[in-house]
Amino acid sequence: MKKNRILAVGSVALDSVKTPFGEVTNALGGSVSYFAASARFFSKVALVGVVGRDFPEKYWDKIRSLGVDTACLERKEGKTFHWRGFYGDDLNHAKTLKTELNVFQSFRPCIPRAYRSDRFVFLANIDPDIQREVLGQMGRPHLTACDTMNYWIAHKRPSLMSLLKKVHVFLCNDGEARELSGERSLLKAAKWVLSRGPSLLVIKKGEHGVLCFSKNFTFLAPAFLLEDVFDPTGAGDSFAGGFVGYLVSCRRFSEKAVRKAIVYGSVLASYNVESFSLDRLSRLKRPEIEKRYRQFREMTRF
Amino acid sequence: MKKNRILAVGSVALDSVKTPFGEVTNALGGSVSYFAASARFFSKVALVGVVGRDFPEKYWDKIRSLGVDTACLERKEGKTFHWRGFYGDDLNHAKTLKTELNVFQSFRPCIPRAYRSDRFVFLANIDPDIQREVLGQMGRPHLTACDTMNYWIAHKRPSLMSLLKKVHVFLCNDGEARELSGERSLLKAAKWVLSRGPSLLVIKKGEHGVLCFSKNFTFLAPAFLLEDVFDPTGAGDSFAGGFVGYLVSCRRFSEKAVRKAIVYGSVLASYNVESFSLDRLSRLKRPEIEKRYRQFREMTRF
Numbered sequence: 365m366k367k368n369r370i371l372a373v374g375s376v377a378l379d380s381v382k383t384p385f386g387e388v389t390n391a392l393g394g395s396v397s398y399f400a401a402s403a404r405f406f407s408k409v410a411l412v413g414v415v416g417r418d419f420p421e422k423y424w425d426k427i428r429s430l431g432v433d434t435a436c437l438e439r440k441e442g443k444t445f446h447w448r449g450f451y452g453d454d455l456n457h458a459k460t461l462k463t464e465l466n467v468f469q470s471f472r473p474c475i476p477r478a479y480r481s482d483r484f485v486f487l488a489n490i491d492p493d494i495q496r497e498v499l500g501q502m503g504r505p506h507l508t509a510c511d512t513m514n515y516w517i518a519h520k521r522p523s524l525m526s527l528l529k530k531v532h533v534f535l536c537n538d539g540e541a542r543e544l545s546g547e548r549s550l551l552k553a554a555k556w557v558l559s560r561g562p563s564l565l566v567i568k569k570g571e572h573g574v575l576c577f578s579k580n581f582t583f584l585a586p587a588f589l590l591e592d593v594f595d596p597t598g599a600g601d602s603f604a605g606g607f608v609g610y611l612v613s614c615r616r617f618s619e620k621a622v623r624k625a626i627v628y629g630s631v632l633a634s635y636n637v638e639s640f641s642l643d644r645l646s647r648l649k650r651p652e653i654e655k656r657y658r659q660f661r662e663m664t665r666f
Numbered sequence: 667m668k669k670n671r672i673l674a675v676g677s678v679a680l681d682s683v684k685t686p687f688g689e690v691t692n693a694l695g696g697s698v699s700y701f702a703a704s705a706r707f708f709s710k711v712a713l714v715g716v717v718g719r720d721f722p723e724k725y726w727d728k729i730r731s732l733g734v735d736t737a738c739l740e741r742k743e744g745k746t747f748h749w750r751g752f753y754g755d756d757l758n759h760a761k762t763l764k765t766e767l768n769v770f771q772s773f774r775p776c777i778p779r780a781y782r783s784d785r786f787v788f789l790a791n792i793d794p795d796i797q798r799e800v801l802g803q804m805g806r807p808h809l810t811a812c813d814t815m816n817y818w819i820a821h822k823r824p825s826l827m828s829l830l831k832k833v834h835v836f837l838c839n840d841g842e843a844r845e846l847s848g849e850r851s852l853l854k855a856a857k858w859v860l861s862r863g864p865s866l867l868v869i870k871k872g873e874h875g876v877l878c879f880s881k882n883f884t885f886l887a888p889a890f891l892l893e894d895v896f897d898p899t900g901a902g903d904s905f906a907g908g909f910v911g912y913l914v915s916c917r918r919f920s921e922k923a924v925r926k927a928i929v930y931g932s933v934l935a936s937y938n939v940e941s942f943s944l945d946r947l948s949r950l951k952r953p954e955i956e957k958r959y960r961q962f963r964e965m966t967r968f
Binding site: 455 | 755852854887893894965
């Protein structure tokens with residue numbers, strides 16, 4: 365167990381993405397890659413995932429160069445998870461052309477003993493059965509945050525509901541919050557979710573910002589305003605990385621810390637969408653984060 | 667000329683509206699009705715519009731009971747402007763079933779002499795030719811704000827562009843800002859608009875809040891969070907009423923005043939959508955406005 369280390373479980377992928385501004389083939393992607401590249405500014409991150417034999421050596425190097433612990437990143441026979449998608453003029457919605465799960469299909473993470481007592485866990489969007497299996501291997505984390513997607517809400521609802529009872533923070537987007545709760549009103553959806561387990565709900569609305577709910581307070585944040593969104597891939601995961609990363613770096617998960625964490629998450633996401641893959645996040649410097657944090661305050665104060 | 671009086675030009679209508687929560691027939695509506703019912707909390711309002719012989723006496727009384735000056739509200743032979751529409755589950759978008767312009771078709775406001783030197787003018791969404799005609803009758807207002815809609819952007823662009831040169835504040839929604847500028851990015855759209863005349867641009871995004879741009883600053887505000895939006899009709903006009911009304915009540919149109927005005931506008935819009943027609947706005951008390959203003963600060967501070 366390491367103090368302030370976040371054990372982050374999810375996909376490491378090769379992405380082929382086309383946006384109105386360009387395209388990349390077999391770029392480094394996947395939910396925990398984006399999460400780790402953001403969270404590392406605030407906390408240690410150990411990445412739990414699986415890649416295939418085709419996973420380029422330079423990508424291993426890139427992840428390690430970010431200071432991310434890759435001891436729990438397995439390499440297996442077969443090919444790496446590959447996502448192929450594109451964004452049209454509506455950059456809020458990706459169109460998936462092809463999803464090849466490959467080695468990720470049979471991903472059953474076995475957390476090494478040295479990591480099982482880690483106090484902070486992030487479960488990126490994967491099958492809720494596997495998210496629960498991971499939690500079952502862990503001790504009693506101080507903070508467990510998880511993400512999900514519409515597919516699991518539709519096809520694994522009982523498992524997801526059971527997972528919700530065990531996590532502190534639940535992250536999803538507005539459509540997912542509505543689908544899960546059956547409520548059109550996000551305020552009603554939030555009350556529904558908070559009564560099912562999590563003490564904090566974060567609803568991501570892409571270019572329209574973030575809503576954060578607890579039993580004691582509500583925090584609304586617009587998205588950082590950019591001239592152009594180059595590639596939205598990984599926006600949600602880089603948000604989660606900034607959010608969870610900053611929160612874990614605080615001594616206490618106070619309301620004040622949560623509010624600041626939401627803004628840091630938004631800042632990290634805003635940088636991420638400025639380029640393909642982890643390009644911007646891996647070049648990013650801490651003073652740039654602080655600069656945009658101050659601009660965020662400037663743009664929202666009254 | 668009266669100090670702090672806003673001359674507000676636009677439609678007074680009978681609305682028949684259906685939402686998932688109920689319906690009304692021939693309810694008091696129209697852009698300046700909503701504007702006036704909101705702005706009156708902060709400033710005097712003189713309403714410029716036209717109604718037909720069928721306009722109920724009780725609606726005159728209602729408008730007057732709000733303290734709104736109706737000396738420039740004409741009654742003409744014929745029927746009042748009638749809008750019939752409904753909202754489905756997506757309360758962000760009205761579906762128009764029928765628009766009967768009636769007496770509004772030939773609306774050519776002639777501003778009485780006593781009002782021509784008024785210093786504050788609001789031009790609600792009407793034909794930009796008429797908006798310009800009104801401005802031509804006025805002296806040199808200290809503050810002119812105007813709204814528009816997609817129809818005029820598509821069909822009267824040259825006239826709208828000419829109007830933009832003469833107004834200080836331009837209000838529109840996100841779709842209109844994109845259509846007008848040809849820019850997908852709202853930040854680029856804002857720069858485009860600001861270079862065409864207005865010193866302030868307010869982009870309304872419904873449930874997603876408001877973006878406000880000037881050459882010197884940008885202000886982003888989420889929408890006030892409600893359990894239910896009962897009827898979104900008039901949300902944009904009641905926002906404009908709170909915004910312009912508060913701004914005019916300030917001695918100077920400082921950045922600070924503009925930011926506060928945006929929040930007051932959002933508060934007024936949030937009350938308006940809680941019921942049909944002007945029902946909520948006409949019952950509203952100033953302490954309720956202040957209460958929600960404080961809640962707004964609470965929900966956005968970090």
